Amino acid sequence: MKIIIPMAGMGKRMRPHTLTVPKPLVPIAGKAIVHRLVEDIAKVCGEKIEEVAFIIGDFGKETEKRLIKIAESVGAKGSIYYQREALGTAHAIYCAKESLGGKVVVAFADTLFKADFTLDTSNEGIIWVQKVEDPKPFGVVKLNDKNEITDFVEKPEHFVSDLAIIGIYYFQDGENLKKELQYVIDNDIKDKGEYQLTSALENMKNKGIKFLPGKVTDWLDCGNKDSTVDTNSRYLEYIKDQNLVAPTVKLVNSVIIQPSYVGENVELTNSIVGPYASIGNGTKITNTVINRSIVQENAVITNATISNSMFGNSAQYKGKALDLSVGDFNVIA
Template identity: 65%
Template sequence: MNIIIPMAGLGKRLRPHTLTIPKPLLPIAGKPIVHRLVEDIAKVCPEKIDEIGFIIHPSFGKEVEESLKGIAAEVGATGSIFYQTEALGISHALLFAKELFKGKVIVAFADTLFKADFRLDTSKDGIIWVQQVDDPSQFGVVRLNDKNEIIEFVEKPSTFVSDLAIIGIYFFKNGEALAAEMQYLIDNDIKEKGEYQFTTALQNLNKKGAKFTPGRVSEWLDCGNKNVTVQTNQRYLEFIKGEKLVSPKARLNNAVIIPPCFVGDEAVIENSVVGPYVSIGRNSHIKDSRIINSIIQTNSKVSQAVLENSMLGNFVNFEARPLDLSVGDFNTIT
């Protein structure tokens, strides 16, 4: 079993956080998004994961590449790096890792996490994970027949087809057949909405007899922008609240931690109340502050602050300063 993870996007909706670090390496409850994704897939996968291919932009650098290989090693797999130099659609991107489309494969996008209580049924031709959504026009969707089989894939439908959105995680029993359909699109320059669409390749496989079934998750967690990433951090802390989340190497001095919170190695929290739903990275220092539902990454300093629904990067120095105010009646200052 191989896993292919396309993650070459530059994460523009999460700027400025993605100016210096790829979006899939941003932390959720103390671990990079892509690390959480690999762990979650490994939990539902009944077979050994042999190789994980990470499709990245060449600008990500060697440090990122080594980090990704380490993530693969933690689940007993070999990590391989493939470079995507231009964005022409998902089918085009996946073919950079064409050599991994052998036998059973999982394709997973690195900006989505999920909660599921099932084991992957690898006897199926294919499983497409879906979630019911209010506005299907923003997603690729599937339509089912009365046997609960997928009979149609539609990319961002302008008229209603289905409210079952594809969340970005797929299983295929025959990776070679999928690669052949994606290559057919490239060879014949078959584009839809200006790109080589993955859903077109899936539809062609379906027409040739492959039977795809929907895989349902109990929760789909997005990491597309700052607000939903903070919300995902909150939900993930709730999922793992039974684990030991405060490092024994952290230093707490006159500090109150309201769980669930993640506190990394060598973090210092003094004269502060932190939580619930806060993740504080390694070697960050929180002083004289109140922090709720936020992500603070590594090596940052926060002082005299009241933060909520916030996201601070690495090596940030934020000090809230006392104000000399004269505020009249019936005013609101935020």
């Protein structure tokens, strides 16, 4: 089994947090989004992951090393491919054409999920979906009375289905997928100005490939600041039985309310952290109450009351706040 993860997007909706860190490396409960995604896919696959291929932009060598380590953490080989232009989902996946062979899971790195099933790899194709109230921002599928997918519609202007594609796909034959992606690109088949994966899926369906819907128990969006903070809270609830506080945390007249994640060498002084807070390594928090927030590494926060907020690496804040989005290395005094 191989996992293909397109993640070359600029993450504009998550700025300023993506100005120096790619969105998939923003932490959720102490681990990068893409790390959580790879681990969760590996759990439901039910067989060995041979390779994890990441399609990225110009993210730098340190990021590439981190991604390789993420692949190795699930016992797989890590591969790096590049998407130089934002030409759509089909183009992004095709950039990893050398890795498209055998059984393949394609997962876009701005979503997490929870599921209580093992992937049935005997099926030709599975598209994981979730019911949504407003399907317009998503690709959606239509089903027949046999529970087979009959249509793929990209961001419908009028209602056709409320089953949104969450961005995770299984293909029994990666070579077949590669051929269809190449066909879409070679024949300049575009939808809304880009080469869309749904165009390749439609071609495959018309040639007799049967796609079934795979339904998850929860779909966790990481598209913008508010949704990422919410996902962090929900994920902490999922893993609350794990030990989420590092042994090197220094507590001085402070309390950690679970579920919360507190990383290595964090110093808490006269503070209350949690519930639903994630505090990155090396951060110092003083005279502060903080809950339902994400703080990355080596931040300094003093004299504050904080909720529904995100702080980047080495950010500093002194004062009071209720709802913030503070980027890497910003200083607010």
